[in-house]
Amino acid sequence: MAALATARAERLLVTVGNPNVGKTTLINAVSGSRFEVGNWPGTTVDRLSAHCKLSGRSVEIVDLPGSYSLAATTPEEKIARDELLALKPDLVVDVVDAGNLERNLYLTLELAEMGLPVVVALNLVDEARAKGLTIDADLLARELGLAVVPLVASRGEGIGELCEQALRDNPAACPLVAYQPCIEAAVEELGALLEGAPERRWLALAALSGETVRLPLPVAERSESLRQKLEAEGVDPFLEIAGQRYRTAHELSQRVLDRQQAPPQLTEKIDRWLLHPWLGLPLFLAGMLLVFRFTFLFSDPWIEFVGAVQGVLAGWVAGSALPPVVQSFLADGLIGGVGTVMAFAPVLFFLYLAMSFAESSGFLSRAAFIADRVMHWAGLPGRGFIPLMLGFGCNVPAIYATRTMEDFNDRLRVALAIPFTACSARLAVFVLFAAVFFPAQATAVVFGLYLLGLAAGLTTAAILGKLAPTGHSSGAMELPAYRLPTLGLTLRQAWMRTFAFIKGAGGSITITVLVIWLLLNVGGGKPENSLYAQLSQLLVPVFTPLGVTDWRLVGALIPGFIAKEVVIGTLGVSYLGSEPVAALGLMDGLQQLGQSFLTACWAFLNAIPAMFGLPQLAPPAPEAPDGLAGALGTSIAPAGAMAYLVFLLLYTPCVATVVAIRQEFGRRWASFSVFYQLLVAYVLGLLAYLVWPS
Amino acid sequence: MTTVCHLEPDQNAQISRLGGPPGLMRRLVALGLRPGAAIRLVRRAPLGGAFQIALGDSFIALRAQEAGQIHLELS
Ligand SMILES: Nc1nc2c(ncn2[C@@H]2O[C@H](COP(=O)(O)OP(=O)(O)O)[C@@H](O)[C@H]2O)c(=O)[nH]1
Numbered sequence: 001m002a003a004l005a006t007a008r009a010e011r012l013l014v015t016v017g018n019p020n021v022g023k024t025t026l027i028n029a030v031s032g033s034r035f036e037v038g039n040w041p042g043t044t045v046d047r048l049s050a051h052c053k054l055s056g057r058s059v060e061i062v063d064l065p066g067s068y069s070l071a072a073t074t075p076e077e078k079i080a081r082d083e084l085l086a087l088k089p090d091l092v093v094d095v096v097d098a099g100n101l102e103r104n105l106y107l108t109l110e111l112a113e114m115g116l117p118v119v120v121a122l123n124l125v126d127e128a129r130a131k132g133l134t135i136d137a138d139l140l141a142r143e144l145g146l147a148v149v150p151l152v153a154s155r156g157e158g159i160g161e162l163c164e165q166a167l168r169d170n171p172a173a174c175p176l177v178a179y180q181p182c183i184e185a186a187v188e189e190l191g192a193l194l195e196g197a198p199e200r201r202w203l204a205l206a207a208l209s210g211e212t213v214r215l216p217l218p219v220a221e222r223s224e225s226l227r228q229k230l231e232a233e234g235v236d237p238f239l240e241i242a243g244q245r246y247r248t249a250h251e252l253s254q255r256v257l258d259r260q261q262a263p264p265q266l267t268e269k270i271d272r273w274l275l276h277p278w279l280g281l282p283l284f285l286a287g288m289l290l291v292f293r294f295t296f297l298f299s300d301p302w303i304e305f306v307g308a309v310q311g312v313l314a315g316w317v318a319g320s321a322l323p324p325v326v327q328s329f330l331a332d333g334l335i336g337g338v339g340t341v342m343a344f345a346p347v348l349f350f351l352y353l354a355m356s357f358a359e360s361s362g363f364l365s366r367a368a369f370i371a372d373r374v375m376h377w378a379g380l381p382g383r384g385f386i387p388l389m390l391g392f393g394c395n396v397p398a399i400y401a402t403r404t405m406e407d408f409n410d411r412l413r414v415a416l417a418i419p420f421t422a423c424s425a426r427l428a429v430f431v432l433f434a435a436v437f438f439p440a441q442a443t444a445v446v447f448g449l450y451l452l453g454l455a456a457g458l459t460t461a462a463i464l465g466k467l468a469p470t471g472h473s474s475g476a477m478e479l480p481a482y483r484l485p486t487l488g489l490t491l492r493q494a495w496m497r498t499f500a501f502i503k504g505a506g507g508s509i510t511i512t513v514l515v516i517w518l519l520l521n522v523g524g525g526k527p528e529n530s531l532y533a534q535l536s537q538l539l540v541p542v543f544t545p546l547g548v549t550d551w552r553l554v555g556a557l558i559p560g561f562i563a564k565e566v567v568i569g570t571l572g573v574s575y576l577g578s579e580p581v582a583a584l585g586l587m588d589g590l591q592q593l594g595q596s597f598l599t600a601c602w603a604f605l606n607a608i609p610a611m612f613g614l615p616q617l618a619p620p621a622p623e624a625p626d627g628l629a630g631a632l633g634t635s636i637a638p639a640g641a642m643a644y645l646v647f648l649l650l651y652t653p654c655v656a657t658v659v660a661i662r663q664e665f666g667r668r669w670a671s672f673s674v675f676y677q678l679l680v681a682y683v684l685g686l687l688a689y690l691v692w693p694s
Numbered sequence: 695m696t697t698v699c700h701l702e703p704d705q706n707a708q709i710s711r712l713g714g715p716p717g718l719m720r721r722l723v724a725l726g727l728r729p730g731a732a733i734r735l736v737r738r739a740p741l742g743g744a745f746q747i748a749l750g751d752s753f754i755a756l757r758a759q760e761a762g763q764i765h766l767e768l769s
């Protein structure tokens with residue numbers, strides 16, 4: 001993909017820099033927001049790139065993942081390093097935090113050793129100034145032998161000059177670090193073997209440091225023996241090389257930096273509250289609640305609106321002269337399928353907004369810092385807390401939210417735990433059954449199911465952690481300065497990711513809905529004769545040990561795969577028969593659409609105060625067709641109903657969740673979660689039936 | 695000799711040695727935690743378990759196991 005794109009642009013630029021220094025903001029400013037988002041091939045690390053014209057020349061800019069060094073200590077850093085070597089960019093834009101010069105220059109020194117043309121984008125100058133730091137950019141440029149452009153990327157300051165630099169033919173940077181004689185000798189010897197490679201000095205140093213770099217076999221063998229020789233002489237090449245780079249970075253920054261006394265920074269002041277010994281926890285919980293509510297309260301009106309659009313379209317179909325089967329195919333199959341996909345768009349959009357705000361503002365790192373202790377019980381990192389919590393609203397955005405975790409194994413374990421958490425679609429079924437079968441303890445039953453789901457999820461994660469201990473997932477991370485994200489960039493990124501979901505997952509979800517429509521409608525006539533009824537009856541013996549013997553209850557689990565709340569609608573149809581959809585005229589439909597839109601806007605505005613209201617612990621009143629409660633009450637005993645609820649809570653995640661897992665972790669893990677959850681649901685459902693007093 | 699785990703808030707120290715598996719050591723060095731660097735403990739996490747330290751112009755969070763691998767000389 002990258003190779004294809006480079007063929008088109010005249011000039012390829014890459015941005016490299018520590019995490020959170022404004023690389024993405026810079027690309028956004030340079031390209032005028034014309035960027036695309038995707039994944040690095042074969043990974044789920046976000047890839048952002050932009051095509052634009054600068055002074056009439058076509059330029060492609062690729063955002064490399066945030067890196068502290070090119071030693072590839074994280075999957076992100078490995079991508080950055082490999083792509084730097086593979087892409088052979090015309091210019092490397094090294095984005096440097098002016099307020100943290102010394103550590104950022106470490107990377108600059110490494111880049112210079114790679115023999116690539118580099119320009120230093122000295123970003124966050126405003127923040128540095130507030131810290132009392134002044135940097136002599138001209139002196140820095142002379143010391144480094146590189147162009148240095150001071151910037152405030154979030155306000156677009158200095159972008160013009162950076163664009164000019166971006167088009168110049170900058171010469172390759174020269175190495176700046178002088179190592180101990182014994183290391184220099186080894187580097188020279190290896191460099192001679194790598195004659196012709198512009199990055200040979202960096203490669204030789206990396207090999208001596210014991211990093212895994214691709215080298216011709218004789219060179220690799222030679223470097224290994226040189227490394228052992230150095231170690232025998234009492235020199236640790238890795239620490240010696242890194243130490244010398246840091247010493248050089250320190251001396252450089254001392255020369256160009258003027259440090260004045262400054263009042264305590266905003267970041268320290270906020271941290272004093274957010275990480276306070278006792279206030280920290282309540283503020284953390286309040287913050288989590290805010291993220292949760294933001295995601296679900298703001299998306300809810302638009303999900304309702306999607307439902308209203310579906311209703312109107314179905315009404316128009318009902319008013320047409322098409323045969324009933326075609327009408328049903330269009331209304332329930334096609335419109336239903338596309339509607340299922342579209343209903344996820346609002347929630348994903350607001351989730352991406354919330355997560356990208358939390359991440360680039362610096363709050364996410366603090367949340368991880370606090371939650372680390374809690375998640376530690378399940379052997380998970382603190383960053384897993386937010387995705388797990390979001391799972392209670394909807395599992396699909398929660399799966400995508402695992403991306404903020406670094407380690408693949410950790411992410412996978414959280415993702416496999418998420419579908420066990422009771423999302424709000426399941427809540428609808430719980431409250432209905434609880435009201436019918438356990439009216440006296442309805443709240444306790446619903447609450448108990450939530451706890452059961454969470455326990456099943458965390459146990460899964462803990463067991464998987466024991467089976468496959470995580471590599472070197474480390475909790476060591478920077479707590480970056482609090483920064484205000486730019487609105488335009490955040491909105492655009494959220495929109496593009498949502499669009500990517502619709503494109504990537506929409507097809508599979510729609511097809512699943514169509515298949516289930518087919519199942520429900522083939523062999524029609526009387527409902528008892530349909531293919532669906534026959535299949536359900538076949539499954540009844542499987543569920544008899546759980547005390548569920550009515551085919552209609554068993555059958556409803558099948559369309560429950562579309563979304564668990566669909567169970568209620570299906571039960572309604574199979575117990576009470578379906579109500580025909582009222583036909584709608586064109587004008588009536590349009591009027592309904594307009595009205596629903598206004599309602600959605602109004603509900604959206606009302607979500608703002610609701611975000612800050614007190615949490616409501618009592619479950620909502622059941623919503624179901626009249627008469628369904630009575631029909632259910634006679635079809636199953638309470639113990640069976642309990643087993644049914646437990647099974648419904650834990651069985652196969654809904655299709656959108658499965659597709660999300662497939663997108664993020666591959667087909668194998670998606671199938672694993674389907675079968676594993678079926679098994680867990682069956683076993684625990686059986687247990688529930690056996691222990692429930694009947 | 696002591697480790698980050700034994701520091702009091704606001705106490706300064708210098709890193710003398712890094713222990714632990716090589717992967718962890720490389721990660722720590724990449725974050726700037728190398729032998730010779732001066733650090734200060736800012737605070738422990740509200741629920742315990744983790745440490746926030748100041749290093750140059752940045753703040754770094756460490757879990758207890760990792761903090762225990764950073765050996766210090768008090769200054
Ligand atoms: N004050 C200030 N904030 C900035 C500047 N550049 C970027 N930011 C903010 O820093 C945060 C991180 O930026 P981002 O582009 O996501 O960093 P990346 O991780 O390097 O891609 C965002 O909240 C930006 O709005 C700047 O020059 N000054």
Ligand SMILES: [Mg+2]
Pocket residue numbers: 023024025063
């Ligand atoms: Mg970025």
